Amino acid sequence: MAWTTPPTFVVGQIPTAADLNALLRDNMNETIPAKASRRSGYFASAGTNALAERHILRATAFETKDMTMTSTSFASHPKGPSLTFEHSGSFLAIYSARLYTVTGSSGTGGWCAVAPASSEESASLNYSVRNHGGDDALFRAQAQHLFTGHTPGETTVELQYQVETGTGRFAQCELIIMPF
Amino acid sequence: MVWTAPITFYDGDPLTAAQLNTFVRDNMMETGPGKAVRDSQLLVTDNVNLVSPRQWARAIDKTIITVDSEFPTAEGKEDGVDDPVTGPTVTVAHGGAMLIFYDARIRILSGDASAAYAPVVDGQSPENTATAVRSDHTYFARAGSCTYVDLGEPGISEVSVAYGVLNNSTTAQYALRRLTVLPF
Numbered sequence: 001m002a003w004t005t006p007p008t009f010v011v012g013q014i015p016t017a018a019d020l021n022a023l024l025r026d027n028m029n030e031t032i033p034a035k036a037s038r039r040s041g042y043f044a045s046a047g048t049n050a051l052a053e054r055h056i057l058r059a060t061a062f063e064t065k066d067m068t069m070t071s072t073s074f075a076s077h078p079k080g081p082s083l084t085f086e087h088s089g090s091f092l093a094i095y096s097a098r099l100y101t102v103t104g105s106s107g108t109g110g111w112c113a114v115a116p117a118s119s120e121e122s123a124s125l126n127y128s129v130r131n132h133g134g135d136d137a138l139f140r141a142q143a144q145h146l147f148t149g150h151t152p153g154e155t156t157v158e159l160q161y162q163v164e165t166g167t168g169r170f171a172q173c174e175l176i177i178m179p180f
Numbered sequence: 181m182v183w184t185a186p187i188t189f190y191d192g193d194p195l196t197a198a199q200l201n202t203f204v205r206d207n208m209m210e211t212g213p214g215k216a217v218r219d220s221q222l223l224v225t226d227n228v229n230l231v232s233p234r235q236w237a238r239a240i241d242k243t244i245i246t247v248d249s250e251f252p253t254a255e256g257k258e259d260g261v262d263d264p265v266t267g268p269t270v271t272v273a274h275g276g277a278m279l280i281f282y283d284a285r286i287r288i289l290s291g292d293a294s295a296a297y298a299p300v301v302d303g304q305s306p307e308n309t310a311t312a313v314r315s316d317h318t319y320f321a322r323a324g325s326c327t328y329v330d331l332g333e334p335g336i337s338e339v340s341v342a343y344g345v346l347n348n349s350t351t352a353q354y355a356l357r358r359l360t361v362l363p364f
Binding site for chain 1: 183185186187188189190191192193195203204207210211212222223224225226227228229230231274275276277279309310311312313314315316317323324325326327328330334364
């Protein structure tokens with residue numbers, strides 16, 4: 001079914017069965033209560049006159065992960081965390097992790113970073129959470145990034161990791177996705 | 181009222197008052213504008229064909245607290261650890277889940293272990309330090325995090341923040357503590 005723009009009735013006009021089916025059946029079936037399927041969801045627009053039910057998702061990778069990297073780009077970890085979900089083109093990623101660089105001391109060692117990557121957008125240092133080594137050991141940092149302009153449909157987002165030099169230690173990583 | 185799936189109309193069938201009351205009046209009252217009772221609420225799904233308004237909750241405690249008690253994990257609580265220092269606290273009606281944002285200025289006042297704080301829901305201590313914000317800094321720095329809790333059942337919950345240190349010879353301080361909860 002699809003939403004139909006309601007017509008303007010005029011005096012003397014008798015609504016037909018087709019009118020009633022379009023306005024009282026089909027349009028009603030496009031409203032939120034008709035589409036609600038389970039608890040704790042919310043609705044986002046999915047185009048002109050279209051709504052879609054969405055749910056927040058959460059994934060964690062609590063174990064400690066040591067990553068020694070020589071690349072200058074972000075890399076995945078087998079533990080993730082990652083989430084696959086439906087959206088209408090945008091979604092909010094909220095992510096946090098405890099992290100520090102095992103090698104090097106505060107201010108002189110390399111940094112390590114965590115950021116989300118989607119199937120259409122690479123992880124970026126611009127919105128990563130970062131830390132160095134030394135006294136800041138396993139400091140928790142949290143950030144959020146609104147992904148926009150994606151192709152509506154199913155997307156996978158995962159946390160990825162980068163270390164400037166040496167070994168980064170990452171723990172208690174959490175990824176929350178609020179799709180729109 | 182409850183939502184009733186609209187029927188199919190046929191030519192020649194008269195539209196009755198009962199049909200109008202069910203499919204226009206009652207169903208309209210189940211839509212977002214029919215449910216909204218005040219400003220700034222979020223309309224969420226509560227079940228099949230059921231929508232409910234939810235209210236953000238936020239609390240700020242500006243006082244500085246000094247804590248030297250052990251971080252209140254569930255394991256520690258079983259061992260008879262005293263109730264943790266908590267606050268600020270909010271009470272929210274929810275459909276089973278909530279998004280919790282928490283932040284504070286945090287520092288170590290003495291000792292060499294970590295300061296830690298984490299949200300608690302209905303007095304349940306965190307299972308571990310997984311969602312805790314921790315710091316070893318000796319200077320105040322603001323740090324926060326966010327977690328999503330799914331209790332599985334709708335209800336009214338008290339959400340607070342619990343504080344502690346990860347070594348009881350350490351003393352930590354927390355200031356300008358903020359808690360924001362978005363129930364779903």
